[in-house]
Amino acid sequence: xxxxxxxxxxxxxxxxxxxxxxxxxxxxxxxxxxxxxxxxxxxxxxxxxxxxxxxxxxxxxxxxxxxxxxxxxxxxxxxxxxxxxxxxxxxxxxxxxxxxxxxxxxxxxxxxxxxxxxxxxxxxxxxxxxxxxxxxxxxxxxxxxxxxxxxxxxxxxxxxxxxxxxxxxxxxxxxxxxxxxxxxxxxxxxxxxxxxxxxxxxxxxxxxxxxxxxxxxxxxxxxxxxxxxxxxxxxxxxxxxxxxxxxxxxxxxxxxxxxxxx
Amino acid sequence: xxxxxxxxxxxxxxxxxxxxxxxxxxxxxxxxxxxxxxxxxxxxxxxxxxxxxxxxxxxxxxxxxxxxxxxxxxxxxxxxxxxxxxxxxxxxxxxxxxxxxxxxxxxxxxxxxxxxxxxxxxxxxxxxxxxxxxxxxxxxxxxxxxxxxxxxxxxxxxxxxxxxxxxxxxxxxxxxxxxxxxxxxxxxxxxxxxxxxxxxxxxxxxxxxxxxxxxxxxxxxxxxxxxxxxxxxxxxxxxxxxxxxxxxxxxxxxxxxxxxxx
Amino acid sequence: xxxxxxxxxxxxxxxxxxxxxxxxxxxxxxxxxxxxxxxxxxxxxxxxxxxxxxxxxxxxxxxxxxxxxxxxxxxxxxxxxxxxxxxxxxxxxxxxxxxxxxxxxxxxxxxxxxxxxxxxxxxxxxxxxxxxxxxxxxxxxxxxxxxxxxxxxxxxxxxxxxxxxxxxxxxxxxxxxxxxxxxxxxxxxxxxxxxxxxxxxxxxxxxxxxxxxxxxxxxxxxxxxxxxxxxxxxxxxxxxxxxxxxxxxxxxxxxxxxxxxx
Numbered sequence: 001x002x003x004x005x006x007x008x009x010x011x012x013x014x015x016x017x018x019x020x021x022x023x024x025x026x027x028x029x030x031x032x033x034x035x036x037x038x039x040x041x042x043x044x045x046x047x048x049x050x051x052x053x054x055x056x057x058x059x060x061x062x063x064x065x066x067x068x069x070x071x072x073x074x075x076x077x078x079x080x081x082x083x084x085x086x087x088x089x090x091x092x093x094x095x096x097x098x099x100x101x102x103x104x105x106x107x108x109x110x111x112x113x114x115x116x117x118x119x120x121x122x123x124x125x126x127x128x129x130x131x132x133x134x135x136x137x138x139x140x141x142x143x144x145x146x147x148x149x150x151x152x153x154x155x156x157x158x159x160x161x162x163x164x165x166x167x168x169x170x171x172x173x174x175x176x177x178x179x180x181x182x183x184x185x186x187x188x189x190x191x192x193x194x195x196x197x198x199x200x201x202x203x204x205x206x207x208x209x210x211x212x213x214x215x216x217x218x219x220x221x222x223x224x225x226x227x228x229x230x231x232x233x234x235x236x237x238x239x240x241x242x243x244x245x246x247x248x249x250x251x252x253x254x255x256x257x258x259x260x261x262x
Numbered sequence: 263x264x265x266x267x268x269x270x271x272x273x274x275x276x277x278x279x280x281x282x283x284x285x286x287x288x289x290x291x292x293x294x295x296x297x298x299x300x301x302x303x304x305x306x307x308x309x310x311x312x313x314x315x316x317x318x319x320x321x322x323x324x325x326x327x328x329x330x331x332x333x334x335x336x337x338x339x340x341x342x343x344x345x346x347x348x349x350x351x352x353x354x355x356x357x358x359x360x361x362x363x364x365x366x367x368x369x370x371x372x373x374x375x376x377x378x379x380x381x382x383x384x385x386x387x388x389x390x391x392x393x394x395x396x397x398x399x400x401x402x403x404x405x406x407x408x409x410x411x412x413x414x415x416x417x418x419x420x421x422x423x424x425x426x427x428x429x430x431x432x433x434x435x436x437x438x439x440x441x442x443x444x445x446x447x448x449x450x451x452x453x454x455x456x457x458x459x460x461x462x463x464x465x466x467x468x469x470x471x472x473x474x475x476x477x478x479x480x481x482x483x484x485x486x487x488x489x490x491x492x493x494x495x496x497x498x499x500x501x502x503x504x505x506x507x508x509x510x511x512x513x514x515x516x517x518x519x520x521x522x523x524x
Numbered sequence: 525x526x527x528x529x530x531x532x533x534x535x536x537x538x539x540x541x542x543x544x545x546x547x548x549x550x551x552x553x554x555x556x557x558x559x560x561x562x563x564x565x566x567x568x569x570x571x572x573x574x575x576x577x578x579x580x581x582x583x584x585x586x587x588x589x590x591x592x593x594x595x596x597x598x599x600x601x602x603x604x605x606x607x608x609x610x611x612x613x614x615x616x617x618x619x620x621x622x623x624x625x626x627x628x629x630x631x632x633x634x635x636x637x638x639x640x641x642x643x644x645x646x647x648x649x650x651x652x653x654x655x656x657x658x659x660x661x662x663x664x665x666x667x668x669x670x671x672x673x674x675x676x677x678x679x680x681x682x683x684x685x686x687x688x689x690x691x692x693x694x695x696x697x698x699x700x701x702x703x704x705x706x707x708x709x710x711x712x713x714x715x716x717x718x719x720x721x722x723x724x725x726x727x728x729x730x731x732x733x734x735x736x737x738x739x740x741x742x743x744x745x746x747x748x749x750x751x752x753x754x755x756x757x758x759x760x761x762x763x764x765x766x767x768x769x770x771x772x773x774x775x776x777x778x779x780x781x782x783x784x785x786x
Binding site for chain 2: 012013014015016017018020021023024025027028031032035044045073074075076077125126127128131132
């Protein structure tokens with residue numbers, strides 16, 4: 001059997017040594033793992049952004065990957081920490097919505113609340129459950145421990161409300177869900193939804209004060225320093241600035257309305 | 263035997279490719295290692311911060327871990343590079359105090375000055391001993407080389423002076439030793455010291471112009487955007503801003519006095 | 525056989541989760557690899573900087589290392605993606621000059637255009653070929669696939685033009701090629717070139733408005749906060765500020781002329 005994979009998604013900030021503390025805990029229990037950082041620059045306590053990252057990144061990993069997510073503003077309060085089996089992988093994180101975007105698309109096969117202190121660190125802080133509860137759980141799972149031993153089964157997990165994409169005659173209305181590291185505005189309007197609705201390639205995309213004619217396939221369809229609407233790497237509609245960052249030119253924030261009209 | 267672990271703590275800056283040069287040197291000698299980044303955003307040449315990171319992170323790693331620390335303003339001068347065995351692990355770094363915080367709590371079992379050029383790279387620059395001397399030493403140790411072969415034994419290493427925590431009647435006086443990646447002010451006042459001195463939970467914590475009543479157990483004991491004194495993940499007293507960063511509100515720097523009164 | 529090494533050099537930005545998507549793709553095909561981040565903070569679309577990083581970092585890695593570089597402003601256009609064998613390693617990246625700095629010093633042994641869709645992901649986006657074409661190619665190579673199966677052989681790759689270093693009587697004229705993470709200005713004037721031309725150690729180094737007398741061997745030859753010319757970790761002439769960053773004091777940009785006179 002090949003080495004188990006454990007990934008880390010946190011809001012610790014990139015220079016943070018807290019992530020290494022978690023890795024040290026894992027490696028103390030199982031040194032034969034493949035550790036992968038997904039990102040540590042989720043905006044502090046931005047559960048929504050963390051949920052989206054899980055949803056887009058986890059699907060690229062093989063079955064049995066163990067994903068650990070620590071965006072945990074409620075650390076030390078009564079919220080549960082979950083281990084959820086979905087899409088043949090394990091997701092470990094606080095029950096605050098962080099796992100709900102994956103769960104919206106993949107019915108959880110098993111939800112366990114990590115209440116069995118036998119598999120926590122012997123000393124548990126009230127401010128860093130990522131290290132004291134989640135990291136050891138991930139390590140024990142990677143050693144083959146049955147997840148039900150980690151705690152008690154639950155029926156459901158906390159879900160975030162997402163804005164719905166509205167479809168009308170010759171019109172689709174969604175919103176900006178995030179900006180990626182290039183400054184591209186990623187929307188919740190999928191390529192397949194537009195195809196289903198027979199959106200023509202010369203449709204108009206509206207966002208803020210900006211109106212763009214046509215949905216393109218690459219950044220290079222337009223000259224440098226112009227905005228372009230295209231389908232990004234997740235097959236979602238995005239607005240990019242060719243050769244630059246769209247954030248400044250678009251002057252909108254996460255949540256802004258995006259309309260496709262034809 | 264499981265794969266040896268080598269960790270890296272530097273002030274190279276997060277985007278620096280110098281760390282990959284060190285990893286390349288290690289992997290050229292031993293590809294079967296587990297490489298872990300602790301942090302590369304120690305403030306440039308801040309030996310003191312590096313020493314504290316070593317002290318808080320290394321204890322989470324298993325025995326025989328090899329920790330490499332490159333905060334080395336004296337590179338190319340006569341200072342020694344050390345391999346020190348402490349808490350059943352190896353620490354490799356310049357003899358400038360970087361290893362002294364761990365050494366304050368764990369009597370070194372062995373101190374070797376890395377003077378044996380046989381285990382250096384064949385070409386040694388005068389500006390990057392992390393790559394040319396420390397990385398190969400870590401790799402050879404990971405292959406099972408006896409540390410005494412790397413150079414000559416020393417009796418002691420250079421220690422940093424730390425401000426002492428003062429205890430008086432119903433009063434403990436310490437200082438801010440660092441800000442973590444969330445902007446929490448970490449102090450040198452430990453939970454166990456306060457317990458020993460029977461500090462009540464409603465004691466007052468003073469720092470700069472701020473007076474906080476009560477020492478709490480989680481960030482969630484107070485409303486958003488208020489300062490809270492609590493014990494952090496290392497069981498040290500810290501001052502945090504609920505849902506934000508305490509740096510701006512506290513208006514103090516590392517070294518500022520923190521008092522607990524009751 | 526020891527585990528194959530795959531490195532990543534991109535302009536995705538440090539917090540980007542896109543790099544984890546690439547790693548997920550690799551690990552889905554071969555979980556037994558050693559993954560190493562070289563850097564993800566190449567300035568967006570700065571092929572020139574990426575080429576230099578490849579050239580300085582790759583030589584530190586062992587034979588058979590697979591280097592993946594994604595600085596790809598032309599993604600989705602007709603440019604080829606290459607797998608090039610040089611210095612007994614593999615380099616995978618777009619044919620836009622990114623691989624040309626290594627190729628200037630090491631005649632390519634084999635150049636393959638990755639046109640065989642059998643080894644691409646089944647669904648290929650038009651904006652992220654790093655994930656959809658380069659990552660699987662790296663994984664298949666790491667499993668031992670013969671590179672010629674990945675596509676078609678080419679005779680040459682696209683080369684960047686570099687400014688030449690001029691040598692005259694008692695004068696060498698080059699330029700600043702990059703600033704490293706410490707703010708040191710790295711030039712294209714090598715130690716060996718100066719030695720060949722019998723440059724004395726008290727030569728004058730000119731850059732912008734700055735004139736420095738003497739080329740030193742360590743940062744510590746001059747007091748704090750003064751500029752110093754010295755040979756850096758790649759044996760190239762660099763200008764550093766002792767105990768700080770030279771960028772602000774030098775007031776020059778990448779490309780600025782640097783002269784050595786004696």
